[in-house]
Amino acid sequence: MNSRQLHLLSAGYLLLPNLVFFYYWFNTIVACIAIPLLLLVYAYQVRTLPIGQSIRRKDVSIVAAFALFITLISGVSGLCHQTFDYWAHNTKHYDLFVHDWPLKMPERGPNVSYYFGYYVVPGLVSKITHQLSESAIFIWTYVGFFLGLFWIYLILNRKIVLVLLALTIGDTAHVLKTFFAKFSVHFYDYQDFGVEIWSNFENLLWVPNQSIPSFIMAGMLVFALKYRQDVEDSFFAIVLSFWWAVFPALTMSLLMAIMVIRNFILSHYRRNWFTFILKLVVPALIVLPALFYFSSHQQVPISGFIWTFREDHVNTFKEFATNIGLNLLLFFLARRYLRQYSQLLPDYLFNTILVLILFFSLYRMGKVNDFLFRGPMPYLIVIGSYLLEPLSNLIKPIRIVKEVPGKSQFITICLLLVFSSCFIAIGRIIRAVRVNQLTAYYFPKNVAFTPVPYNAYPNTYLVLKERWTLREANQYLGKSDSIYEQYLASKK
Known part of the structure; x- marks a missing residue:
């Protein structure tokens, strides 16, 4: 096996739900255009991708075992502790199983507007087998984690402990707030929405549907940068992830747009326009119908600059400085120091991501600021790769803390703060080990755990209405006079 095959497997994994999406959710004309174009771009990658790095059986075994561990603790299929969001995840699986596609709400109303990419393949298996297949959900998730984590594993020179550490990057502020709260010290007052970022490890416990494509997108991109391959080959995976x-x-x-424009300028506006069309233009055109679909919400999400929702601007600044400013400063200082041990990855991309996260954090989108929680997920994979790739060249993973290079106490403190984010992940792992179906079965007096049911609600709208808010439920509904509904939607 080699990295070329990994790329094709990853793209194929993301592609399959997209084929289902265009077949069921769009009319015949759109489907007959989009599906062949998707297959054309995939076939082009089959023909043109370089062989890349070789992958040993040992590597496959290591990542397979680690992916199984991640899948188990994520809560998928209710084997271990599940976060609150599984009420929505499981209901979506049930919704897709029992109802015709595309989903409509009400029954003869417009198509619902939601990103079902993660759910449709297990849903299709469930429809074929005439029973809701938990094994299909588990295997589908496991394969996704396996592919995504493999990219990070290759970037970090096949150090699996560093892969786990990379997933935890971004939780430093969470660690500090938790520690000081033990002494009744609070940096700011919590409000109705957060101005903070979550690590990928924390997010995979809540949104495995978004973690999988984030791992694949970011992993493909950084791998291409490290091994001097064409980063534009990863754009297809980005398009498939919508x-x-x-x-x-x-x-x-x-x-990707920033990178393409930069490279175009540096090349003095010269390039192969045939590859430009196949790698960038065609995938961008394919995603347009999906964007119309996602814009067909009956009610738009809450959005605006964060200070327009708060009266106490001092408290907002404290929250921003604690959760965003501190993280970005530590990332910058750590990278500035560690880059001397490996210069395979270009600095401009790392610095660009820091600036983008800074700007994203100023704008709220979603009731709980979902955009800031989820949007930077692939960015944090890139940041983790940039910080840990130099360490992977120097030392054995088990000795990271003992052998952090350099004598400066200041930089040592910075590095320890950045990597202290792993304590949140350790706590989540301990929770999963303590709270699961096995411990609940053998120690019922000490452990109370009941997996979230799939059929507690007849459809996704009702679970959002009952367990979240009416506004969030209405965002799930489609709009009858939208461009998608009038010109693009399937009338099945």
């Missing part, structure tokens, strides 16, 4: 995770796909599209 049906999986809108916000991460949007942020990665912006980053």
Whole structure:
């Protein structure tokens, strides 16, 4: 096996739900254009991708075991502790199983507007087998984590412990707030929405549907940079991820646009226009119908600059400085120091991501600021790769803390703060080990755990209305006079 095959497997994995998406959710004309174009771009990658790095059986075994561990603790299929969002995840699986596609609400109303990429393949298996297949959900998730984590594993020179550490990047502020709260010290007062970023490890416990494409998109991009391959080959995966995770796909599209424009300028406006069309223009055109679909919400999400929702601007600044400013400063200082040990990855991309996160954090989108929680997920994978790739060249993973290079106490403190984010992940792992179906079965007096049911609600709208808010439920509904509904939607 080699990295070329990994790329094709990853793109194929993301592609399959997109084929289902265009077949069921769009009319015949759109489907007959989009599906062949998707297959054309995929076939072009089959023919043109370089062989790349070789992958040993040992590597496959290591990543397979680690992906199984991640899948188990994520809560998928209810084997271990599940976060609150599984009420929505499981209901979507049930919704797709029992109802005809595309989903409509009400029954003869417009198509619902949601990114179902993660759910449709297990849903299709469930329809074929005439029973809701938990095994299909688990295997589908496992394969996705396996592919995504493999990219990070290759970037970090096959150091699996560093892969776990890369997933935890971004939780430093969470660690500090938790520690000081033990002494009744609070940096700011919590409000109705957060101005903060979550690590990918924390997010995979809540949104595995968005974690998988984030791992693949970011992993492909950084791998291409490290091994001097064409980064534009990863744009197809970004386009395919819109049906999986809108916000991460949007942020990665912006980053890709910046990279393409920069490279175009540096090449003095010379390039192969045939490859430009196949690698960038055609995928961009394919995503347009999906963007019309996602814009067909009956009610738009809450959005605006963060200070327009707060009266206490001092408290907002404290929250911003704690959760965003501190993280970005530590990332910058750590990278500035560690880059001397490896210069395979270009600095401009790292610095660009820091600036983008800074600007994203100023704007709220979603009731709880979903865009800031989910959008930077692939960015944090890139940041983690930039910080840990130099360490992977120097030392054995088990000795990271003991052998952090350099004698400066200041930089040592910075590095320890950046990597202290792993404590949140350790706590989540301990929780999963303690709270799961096995411990609940053998120690019922000490452990109370009941997996979230799939059929507690007849459809996704009702679970959002009952367990979230009416506004969030209405965002799920389609709009009958939207461009998508009038000209693009399937009338099945």
